[in-house]
Amino acid sequence: MFHTIERFRNQVLIAVGAVDVLTGAAKESARRRAWWEICLQVIMSLSVAGAGLYVILSGNRYDAKVREWAAGWVGMVVGYWLR
Numbered sequence: 001m002f003h004t005i006e007r008f009r010n011q012v013l014i015a016v017g018a019v020d021v022l023t024g025a026a027k028e029s030a031r032r033r034a035w036w037e038i039c040l041q042v043i044m045s046l047s048v049a050g051a052g053l054y055v056i057l058s059g060n061r062y063d064a065k066v067r068e069w070a071a072g073w074v075g076m077v078v079g080y081w082l083r
Helices: 002-015 025-057 064-082
Strands: none
Touching: 025 064
């Protein structure tokens, strides 16, 4: 019985973040994953914002409705990074 209660207590502490269970390779893996997530966020943001700015700055080449969508893309990227 004691073993089960102790195990449950440890799981609760881990779930609420009271205990740091990441050690060694797990910390390195988490760091690497976080780095890749940021890289992908930057790449996606640059591509969407770049496409939107291209449409906005290309003058009257595109319809007004398309330029409104492009402004929405740029606004979405700016809003994402300001959150």
